[in-house]
Amino acid sequence: MRILVFEFKEGLIIALRAILSNKIRSILTMLGIFIGVAVVITMSTAIKGIDNSFQSGISSLGTDVMYVDKWAWFTNEEWWKIRNRKNITMEEYSRFKDLVKLPVAVAPVTNTIQTVKFNERRVDNVFVNGSNADYVKTTNFTFAEGRFYSDIESNAARQVAVIGSEIAKKLFPNISPIDRTIKIGGFNYKIVGVLAEQGSFILGPWNPDNQVYVPIETIFKNFFNRSFRSITINVRANGPAMVEETKAEIEGVMRKVRGLTYNQENDFSINQQEGLQQSYKSVVGVIQIAGLFITGLSLFVGAIGIMNIMFVSVKERTKEIGLRKAIGAKKRTILSQFLLESSVICLVGGLAGLIAAIIISLLINQFIPTSIQIDSVFLGIGVSLFTGVISGFAPAYTAAKMDAVEALRYE
Amino acid sequence: MNIIRIEHIAKIYKVGTEEVHALRDVSLNIDKNEYVAIMGPSGSGKSTLMNMLGCLDTPTSGLYLFKGVSVSEMSDNQLANIRNQEIGFVFQTFNLLARYDAIHNVELPLVYAGISKNERRERAKRALIDVGLGDRMNHKPNELSGGQRQRVAIARALVTNPSIILADEPTGNLDSKTGEEIMGLFHEIHQKGNTIILVTHEEYIAEHAARIIRLKDGLIEKDEIVNNRYIPATNEK
Incomplete structure (x- = not known):
């Protein structure tokens, strides 16, 4: 040695x-x-x-959140089969919500891409997310300022909005956005909340930092009517351990809402971020x-x-x-x-x-x-x-x- | 006691399909404190014999006992140890490492002997003083004359206290005056009790030795004691 x-x-x-x-x-x-x-x-x-x-x-999306959708994120199914599925409607959402017991939160979601303006400043191609007050419970959002829109505001289709941190930076570089009025696709909205940075560079436009959140009823009022397109139902299980059980319940309830018989295939998809991963x-x-x-x-x-x-x-x-x-x-x-x-x-x-x-x-x-x-x-x-x-x-x-x-x- | 005992050794090289008999049948003994010159024209096998004696090469057949131990059966590592501890090489072209100064060149064999730095330094210094280069220790080879370089090489050969000094045409690259000085140094080294084997093709260099072995065509032609040896004037000290 x-x-x-x-x-x-x-x-x-x-x-x-x-x-x-x-x-x-x-x-x-x-x-x-x-x-x-x-x-x-x-x-x-x-x-x-x-x-x-x-x-x-992806964890800001929540590991225990499922998305009941007409479209499947990942599928081997023929495209036209999915294309021919029925749209998910607000009425189906209501019945679904009344029947499920396991989820901690259920929210209907639609979206539209619009230009957002404040005075001379503008951001194009912004994902405008429409939902109700329960939506925030399906996310892990934290707020820099203000709050999410309330039940009353969402049911009454008020012109209120919550904006992501990037949008806030671009439109309001120097001042607080709270109570300011912005234009979304030409309509006036009052800002009630600003999200803290959620930090998910990779998601691009799906990054909550780049989105705007408004009541779903307001979207139906301003941009398109209820039956224009299929909505998504966001469902949050009570913790990751409950995901499988909740998923089974979702499937059962959704089949019941759709009135499917035992030999019919699901005409909807349950998406999870696991697939995204x-x-x-x-x-x-x-x-x-x-x-x-x-x-x-x-x-x-x-x-x-x-x-x-x-x-x-x-x-x-x-x-x-x-x-x-x-x-x-x-x-x-x-x-x-x-x-x-x-x-x-x-x-x-x-x-x-x-x-x-x-x-x-x-x-x-x-x-x-x-x-x-x-x-x-x-x-x-x-x-x-x-x-x-x-x-x-x-x-x-x-x-x-x-x-x-x-x-x-x-x- | 015989330091070297060689019995009927032969060395055959294969050059292409042809076999070259560099040594055919050579037997000789060399005792302690002998001063032997090996002579012969080129192609006589004297280089092969020297490589054999220096344990750089092993014979094809025959017996080579170095201090009573058979060299032919040694592993590469054992041969390296023998070369390191028992043999001091002096080459015609000096073979000093250009980027090392004199003292580091002399230290080199001691590094492979696993001797600690301080002792190495001490022994290398003594060896350099012995060859008359006490004031040139930190010079690099290119800052030294040919004679001085050969003295560094001799110091390197002596530093391990080897049983034999093996010098291959040590004056071949030197002018005759410097060559004579180097031969004087060898004489001194021999006087101190060292065994020297000198390989040369020059008669007057060989005559410094006490015994001359003449090779021809891979055989010993003559093995004679020099009667009127040339004793060089030692100008040291």
Whole structure:
């Protein structure tokens, strides 16, 4: 053991001398690993960041919320079959609500895309969500200011609105939006509440931060009538543990409302964010793997660079290797000398790449969320060491098994 | 006691399909504190014999006992240990590491012997002083003259207190005056009780030794004691 520590220490000194004696070449070689590690780590922090954002976004939707809808989010069903389903109506919602017992909240939802204006400021293509006062109980919303619209306001189809944090930022950069009147699709609405940031970058227009919430009856009054399109019924179970049981009840009650006989298929769908997560994973997962693969390629190119340089370095030092062998260096001593050399090059390049990646991550965090994890630090160190050992092995082995007599004769 | 005992060794190289008999049948003994020159024209097998004696190569057949231990049966690591501890090499082209200063070059064999840094430094210093380079310890090879470089190489060979010093044309890259100085150094080293084997093709260099072994075509042509040895004037001290 002591001998190994000694050999390691001496080998390290020899390797450092060799690296320092050829500074420019060493730095250029390190550059390959530097870039490789920097992009791989930046990629992984970006992936982690986007993932975190999606997870927090999706959990703001609530893990225990189900959506009874004409449309299925994910289905193998023929498109036209779903197309021919009956719309879900407000009357069905009322009967459904009276019959279900397990859910803690049930709310009808429709939406429309409109332009929202305040004086000269405007936001186009805003998702305007119409529901009733129970809607807020199907979400995990928190409020920056004000409140959700009340039962009275929603039943009476008042012109009131709750706005998401992004909308508030865009329309009211300096003043409080509460009690201000905005125009939604040309109609006046008074703002009664502003949501706190829900933070779900990945959901885009479905992000609550980018939405406006108004009573469903007001939407029917202003934009289209009740039978214009199918509504969605949002149902919240009493906690994630109750989801399965509640789902069974929903299905039963909905079949009853629809008057389906035992041999008829459901003519509605019960959607869950679980499905959303699955499809997120299947789509984004592929992008993540592709991203890591492509950035990994640059690391691979760096590794080939190291291998190349190490081969040159071994060739160049053939005579030195012969001499070292003649004066008593063993195979493993020569092997470890060159392995240490390539590992040190990779480690230094990798650490520099890691620092660069952290800086880049902090910079792009302004645009895309990134998340620097302690495991990416270890990943960076591990990957660079691994690259060093792998790319150094073939050249080091060549050096170790050189014939001393021939190596000494080499000119 | 025989340090080296060789009985009927042969070495055959394969060059393409042809077999080259570098050594055919060589037997010799070398005792402690001998000063032997191995001579012969190129192709006589003297390099092969030297590599064999230096444990850089093993014979195809025959017996090689180094201090009574058979070398032919040793593993690579054992051979490396023998080279490290028992043999001091001096080469024609010096073979110093350009990026190391003199003292680090001399320390090198001690690194492979696993000796601690302080002791290494101490022993390397002493060896450099012994070869007359006490004031050049921190010079790199390119800051030294040819003669000085060869002295560093000799210090490197001596630093492990080896049983034999194996010098391959040690004056081949030096002018005759410097070469004579180096031969003076070898003489001194021999006087101190060391065993020296010198490989050369130059008669006047070989005549510094006490015994000359002449090789021809892989066989010993003559193994003779030098009657009127040339004793160089030692200008040191």
